[in-house]
Every structure is written in C-alpha cells, then in structure tokens.
Amino acid sequence: MPMRIKITSEIAGQVWKLLAQQGDELAADAPIVILESMKMEIPILAPTAGKIIELHVAEEDMVAEDQLICVIESQ
C-alpha cells in the first residue's frame, strides 16, 4: 500500500532553494528545500524514499511553523 506523508516545516523561514520538483522520485534523507532561517541554511529532508505528488512552496516564499511543504507518496 502506498503511503502519503505530509512534510511540514518545523521552523519559520524563507525558501532559499528548491531542490526537487513535483513528480521527482526521492531517496530517503534527500533534501527537498533549503530554508533560510536566522541567517542559516536549513534543509528539509525526505523522511523516506518516495515521489513528490504535491509541492506547495516556491523559492522566496515565506514559510510559517508547521506549514505544509509537500506530500510524498512512498511505496
């Protein structure tokens, strides 16, 4: 059964780099976005291998704590 996993941001910040696109297959721990927060580059990683089926942010977007970043479908 494929599982859908919602990836949210644990911190507030700005999307500095988007490293994956909708439809991309990711390995576990692959970076999806890098947020800039408090002058640091904080990656958000895929918790498990899977495909990005929804992507909800673009570069330079401001992100709040707990905001949905993407949805991954894992096999």
Added chain:
Amino acid sequence: MSWQDEIDEVNKRRTLAKQQGGAEAVAKHHEKGRQSIRERIDALVDSDSFDEIGQGAGVPEYDDDGNLSNFQPANFILGFGKLNGRKVIIGGEDFTVKGGSPNPAGLRKSVYTEQLALQYKLPLIRLHEGGGGSVGGTGQDKNRRPLGEPVFSTSRFLPLAQTLGAVPVATAALGPVAGLPAARLVASHFSVMTENAAVLIAGPQVVKRALGHDLTKEQLGGPQVHLKSGAIDNLASDEQDALQQIALFLSYVPDNVWSFPAHQPSADKIDRCEDELAHIVPRNRRQPFQMRKIIDMVVDQQADGGSSFFEMGRKFGPSLITGLARMNGHSVGVIGNDCMFYAGAMTASAAQKLRRFVDFCNSFHLPIVSFIDEPGFMIGPDSEMAGTIRHGTSAISAVLQSRVPWACVQVLKAFGVAAQAHFGPDAYVLSWPSAASGALPVEGGVAVAFAREIAAAEDPAARQKELEDMLAASQSPFPRAEGLSVHEIIDPRETRPKLIAWLENAQAAYRTQAPQPYLTTMRP
C-alpha cells in the same frame, strides 16, 4: 476455634480484587491494544517483586444474608516493586473500573502513592490511564451531599508537589488521561506518552459545550499537541517502549535527593577521540551541523555500541537539547544548542526547558556538560509576545544559582545575554577552535551597527564584508585563551578525555558534602 472462615473471606476478596472491572471490561480494554494496570506493573517490575498495598480497598456488595456477593475494587493499584533489583513505588489507575475516574478507595490510594514515596524515599513510577472526577462527585452515597475533606486536612496536592523535591518521579500516559490523573502525570521529572494516548484537562464533549470546538480527544491532547506544548517529554512507540524509557530514565538518577547517582562500570575507552569531531562544524557559518552527533561521540558508548545519551523533551523548545548520559560510567546532565532550529536561539520554551532541566540536575546531583552554539535570544514579534526575555533571564538565574559541577564546551557561537545560560558557576570551560564569542553575531550585527559607514562606502558590499571579517577575527577564541577567559582551546577530538578528567576531579570535590534537597529562590 479456627479463623478459617475469615481467612476464606480474605482470599475471596483478593480474588475479586484481581478481577478488576470484570472479564468483559478487561477484554474490551485489550481490544483497544492496551494492557490492564496489573499487566503493566507486571511488565515493568522484576518478576514476583510487586508487593501490593490496599488490595482490600473497594466497595463491597452484600446479599440479603449479609454475605459478600460482589466487590468493586479501588481503581488505583499501588505497591512496592523492584526495578532491576532496585526498590520503587509504582501505581496507576485501573481504567477497567469506571474508566479510571476515581472511586473513593481509588482516590485514597492514588493520593497515598506520593506519601508512600516520600515516607520511604523511593523512586516513584505512575502509569496513568483514567479520567478525572465527575460532576456527581466520588461520594459513595449519591443521595447525600458530598461532605468533602475536613478543613484541617492536608491537600492531596501537597505531597504531589513535595515528591519532586525528594524522589525521582517518572510517569507514563498509556491511554486517555484527563483531569486529576493528568495533573499527576505532569507532576514528574520525566513523562512519556504512547501514540494512542491523549492528555486532557477536559474531554471533547465538555470543550464542545463550553467553546464550540468540535475536536477528537487526540486532536485536543494527542502526542502532536503535548510533546510540543512541553506537558509531556517523550513519545513511546508502544506501552513496552514507554516502560523501557521509564526504566532507562531511572537508571541515571539516585533513589532520592539524599543520595548521589550510582556509578555503572563503563566498557568505553576514556581516551576515545573521534576524528569526525575535527571537521563536523562547517567553516561556512550559514551551514548547520548536528549537535546530537557531537554529544553521541563524546559521551559513553554502551556495550551494544549505542550512545548512552537519553534525550528528554526533544519537541519542546527544540533549539535546546536536554538529556542524560554517562561519562566513564558517571551520570551527567547534557545540554546543547540545536542550530537546525532558529540557529539554536533561545526561545521562551527552550528557556523554560533549560530552567527545569537545570533544577532537575541540581536536585539529583548530576554534573552538567554544556555544548554551546548559542546565537542569542530568539528575536522578532512572536518571541517578544512569548515573553522570551523573562523566561530567558529566569533560565540564566537557574544556571547561575546551580550548585552542581559544570563543564562547558564552546563548539561555535556564544553571543549576547543568552550565552550566560550555558555557563554555570565555576565552570570548566573548553573552547573548540571554531568558537566565536561576543555581544552579537557578525552576520546580523555589522549591517546594523555600521549601517551609515557601509552606505557611504564606494562599494558597500565590500565594506560590509571587510568589517565582518575584521570583527569575526576579534570573536576568535585565541585572544580569549590568552586572557584566561577559557581554560583551554582544544583539538575537538580531545573533548571526551578532557571532560572525563575534569569530571573525576569535580565530582570528588562536590561529593565531600552530604547530598541535600535543592531549594531555589524566586526567579524572574
């Protein structure tokens, strides 16, 4: 004349008490994937070590001939037990009787739990699952108005508070826990909840009527709420994991505040120097690193190769890491900044977590090892609204009033007022070459302090970079070592042997005085 009839009556009552809420209620409980309180206690303590108190407490029913026909046992189970050979007091609500909402004998037993731990000066474990009082009260006779406690009685909440200053208290939420049991749950030094537990002041129906919110009990008080709120420290994957975490927590602390933590022989090498420590901190200060990796490399490894670091409260105030570990077999409290969260800045919740943890370490005579990467208090409107400055100053007060030995390893940043929250009194201070100290990090400070000068320059960006480089050099650890502002600048690989050598000396000095309860004063 024999007393056999009465002895038979004793045995009958014991049998009835062990039926708990009845076979049906216990089966229903199992269907939900949960164990009964008696099964939980048996799963945690050494086999056959549970020595129950108050098994005969409950509500009897008699037939017309005056013979005992049924017995509703107290819905709180309590007694002495042994955990890895060590005596503890253990208790918990019996959810199969009235959903754990206290019946009169259950309430008395639950209140007695703390008094027993205080009297015998033994660690206290409470396994919670139950509701609070009902609007009808707990009186046995519903036709009479509840009498309440006499005015001269001691509040049941006093021993609840007193235990925290006397014995280690570890608690678990293993199902819905509401009202009084929820208050008992959080009156602890360490608390853990399972995925299917919920911790509530009041349940969904009461909330809906009062406020109109239509929420499940999991939405109101599930793990995603209370790990972050700080009400509960850790998540457990299942009941067994919860009990294991409680056993692990207790292994680091003494039986009471009048004792020192026990030493456990360590198989790890004192002079283990991990090469990765020399390059784990990126030279580019915009890039984060994993402080937990540093902690794991420095503290004792266990025989199975795992780290002895046991983290508590990871989701609450996550820019600060707190936990217990061993150094050459000695228990220590560990704190560290996690730069993955707001560069490790001190938020209001991180400050509350730190204050509580430092008081806990002082209560149980645990030396503190501090790994520092502190950029300062968290800034911005949310942080101001959260009262960070007060909570932060309170944490600093707790740190500086500390009486246990402190060692501080400055890994990277130590800036602003918040830096003070990482250096206890008379601390042994080691600095890594990557350390940088000052009033403000150059990344934010230069652009503000030198705004006019930068704007007036021919090439503002170049001038800003020049100023930043100049000030970064002044934040280097070398001048601080020259002025004996740190004990040593070290090769990061030497961190473990240096800390162990310090700990032997510091602990020997600390233990020349008898262990005493830790009393604190008013704080900001």
